[in-house]
Amino acid sequence: MNVEKKFLQAINDFNLISENEKILIAYSTGVDSSVLTYLLLKFKNYLKIKEIALAYLNHKLRKEAEEEEIFTKEVAEKFGIKAFTKQVNIKEIAKKEKKSVEQVGREERYKFFNEILKKEDFDKIATGHHLSDLAETMTLWFIQGNKKGIKGFKPKEKNIIRPLYYLTKEEIYNYAKEKQIEYKEDITNYSVDFKRNKVRHEIIPKLKEINPSFENSALIMSYFFNLDEDYFNKKIENFDLLVDFIELNQIKEKAILYRLIDKWIYEKIGCKLSYKTLKSIIDLVETGGTKKVKICNNYYLIKEYDRLYLNLEKSDKTTYFEYTVKPNEKIYLKEMDKILEIFKLSNPNLEDLKNEKEMVCFDIDSKDIEFKIRQRKKGDRFKPFGSSWKKLKDVMIDLKIPADMRDNIPLLTFKDKILWIIGYKRSDLYPINENSKNVICFKLKEV
Structure with missing residues (x-):
C-alpha cells in the first residue's frame, strides 16, 4: 500500500x-x-x-x-x-x-x-x-x-x-x-x-x-493496550472521587484498584504517582496491620484495617483540647466540623436511641451539671455496655478508628469518666430507662 x-x-x-x-x-x-x-x-x-x-x-x-x-x-x-x-x-x-x-x-x-x-x-x-x-x-x-x-x-x-x-x-x-x-x-x-x-x-x-x-x-500492541485501558477506565469512571477513604473490601481486582487509587489521589491532592509508588501501595494493601507509604507533598497514604486514606504529615503534635459545656448550650467541635447540641428530653424513645450514633442520652440527677469535652489522655478507660472497663485504646482499635485519628476524636466526660466517644460509641454509664426523669441528650448536627 x-x-x-x-x-x-x-x-x-x-x-x-x-x-x-x-x-x-x-x-x-x-x-x-x-x-x-x-x-x-x-x-x-x-x-x-x-x-x-x-x-x-x-x-x-x-x-x-x-x-x-x-x-x-x-x-x-x-x-x-x-x-x-x-x-x-x-x-x-x-x-x-x-x-x-x-x-x-x-x-x-x-x-x-x-x-x-x-x-x-x-x-x-x-x-x-x-x-x-x-x-x-x-x-x-x-x-x-x-x-x-x-x-x-x-x-x-x-x-x-x-x-x-x-x-x-x-x-x-x-x-x-x-x-x-x-x-x-x-x-x-x-x-x-x-x-x-x-x-x-x-x-x-x-x-x-x-x-x-x-x-x-x-x-498492533498500541491498539490492544488502548483497548484494555479504555475498558478499565470505564470501570472506575463512576467512583466518587470526593470520598475521604477507599474501602478495600469493596474492590477485589488489583487492575481496577491501582487505577482507582491513582485517579483518587490525583483528584484529592493533585499528586501524580509513579508506577514504582503504585507498586508500593499494592504491596501495602496486601499486608496486615496498619501500614503507610509516603507519596508526595508531605502526604502519606495509610492502610488501616480495610481502608486507605490520606494523611498530611505535620511537624507538631496535635494540640490538646478541652471544652466545658452545660445543658441547653451548643458548641462547635472543630475537630469534627460539627455542632454539638446539649438539651433535656422529657420522653425519650429507648428503641430509637439504641443504634443512634449522632445522639446519645444519659440519666444524670445532679443540681450543677457540667460536662467536659476533651482529647484522650494516657490511662483513659471506657466501659462498654455489657462489659468490664477497658483501655480506651483497645476500644478504639475495636471500633477501627485509625491510629493517627484517635487524638482528634472528642470525648464527652462527666466527673472525668468517659460517657461517649463522640460519634462512635456510648458507655454504659448513666443509662436511661422508662422511669428516667432527668434525661440529658447530646446531638451532633452538621454546620
Missing part, C-alpha cells in the same frame, strides 16, 4: 475528517508536517475539507526559528492558504513557572493552536505524528518504566487528528523526495544527547534487526 492509500486509509478507519470541516495543521516546517500539508491539500476536494491553514509557534529556542517562521508564510502563500504564526519566549516561561522547557513548549504550542481554533472557527488540529513516532514513544516509555506511556498515542484524541498514523518515517522521506516537497531539517533531531533521538537512531535500528516489522508490531 503506497503513502497516499495509507493516508486515506487512516482517515477512513478512524473517521478523522468529516465533510466541510476546517483543518488547522500544526506546522513545524519539518518533513512530517510538510508531507501532511501536501497530502491534505491534494485530497482537499476528495475529503470535502472546507479550509486548510498552517499554524507555527516560534519558541525562540533556535536561531533557525526565524527562518522557519518566514518559510511557513512562504509555503502558505505558495498554496494560497492562511498561516498563523506567533513568537513565545519558552525559556522565560519555563523559568518563571519552574517547569521544563519541553513541557512549556508543548503547553504553549497547543495553547496557541486552540486559540486559533476558537477565534477562527477551525474544527481540528492535524499533527504530523506517524508510525515511527508511535514506536519510538512506546519504546521510550517502556525503557523509563511508564506503563501509561507504553500504549502510545491514538490516531484521534479529542480535536487532535494524526492522518500519518500508518506511515513510517522512511515512507514519509521517500514520498517527500518523490514529490519534491520542500521542508526544513531540524539538526537537533540528530543529536543523541536527547533521549528520543537516542531511541530513534540507536535503539530502534537494533530492534528492527531482530524484527524488521517492529513498527507494525508496535501499532
Whole structure:
C-alpha cells in the first residue's frame, strides 16, 4: 500500500475528517508536517475539507526559528492558504513557572493552536505524528518504566487528528523526495544527547534487526493496550472521587484498584504517582496491620484495617483540647466540623436511641451539671455496655478508628469518666430507662 492509500486509509478507519470541516495543521516546517500539508491539500476536494491553514509557534529556542517562521508564510502563500504564526519566549516561561522547557513548549504550542481554533472557527488540529513516532514513544516509555506511556498515542484524541498514523518515517522521506516537497531539517533531531533521538537512531535500528516489522508490531500492541485501558477506565469512571477513604473490601481486582487509587489521589491532592509508588501501595494493601507509604507533598497514604486514606504529615503534635459545656448550650467541635447540641428530653424513645450514633442520652440527677469535652489522655478507660472497663485504646482499635485519628476524636466526660466517644460509641454509664426523669441528650448536627 503506497503513502497516499495509507493516508486515506487512516482517515477512513478512524473517521478523522468529516465533510466541510476546517483543518488547522500544526506546522513545524519539518518533513512530517510538510508531507501532511501536501497530502491534505491534494485530497482537499476528495475529503470535502472546507479550509486548510498552517499554524507555527516560534519558541525562540533556535536561531533557525526565524527562518522557519518566514518559510511557513512562504509555503502558505505558495498554496494560497492562511498561516498563523506567533513568537513565545519558552525559556522565560519555563523559568518563571519552574517547569521544563519541553513541557512549556508543548503547553504553549497547543495553547496557541486552540486559540486559533476558537477565534477562527477551525474544527481540528492535524499533527504530523506517524508510525515511527508511535514506536519510538512506546519504546521510550517502556525503557523509563511508564506503563501509561507504553500504549502510545491514538490516531484521534479529542480535536487532535494524526492522518500519518500508518506511515513510517522512511515512507514519509521517500514520498517527500518523490514529490519534491520542500521542508526544513531540524539538526537537533540528530543529536543523541536527547533521549528520543537516542531511541530513534540507536535503539530502534537494533530492534528492527531482530524484527524488521517492529513498527507494525508496535501499532498492533498500541491498539490492544488502548483497548484494555479504555475498558478499565470505564470501570472506575463512576467512583466518587470526593470520598475521604477507599474501602478495600469493596474492590477485589488489583487492575481496577491501582487505577482507582491513582485517579483518587490525583483528584484529592493533585499528586501524580509513579508506577514504582503504585507498586508500593499494592504491596501495602496486601499486608496486615496498619501500614503507610509516603507519596508526595508531605502526604502519606495509610492502610488501616480495610481502608486507605490520606494523611498530611505535620511537624507538631496535635494540640490538646478541652471544652466545658452545660445543658441547653451548643458548641462547635472543630475537630469534627460539627455542632454539638446539649438539651433535656422529657420522653425519650429507648428503641430509637439504641443504634443512634449522632445522639446519645444519659440519666444524670445532679443540681450543677457540667460536662467536659476533651482529647484522650494516657490511662483513659471506657466501659462498654455489657462489659468490664477497658483501655480506651483497645476500644478504639475495636471500633477501627485509625491510629493517627484517635487524638482528634472528642470525648464527652462527666466527673472525668468517659460517657461517649463522640460519634462512635456510648458507655454504659448513666443509662436511661422508662422511669428516667432527668434525661440529658447530646446531638451532633452538621454546620
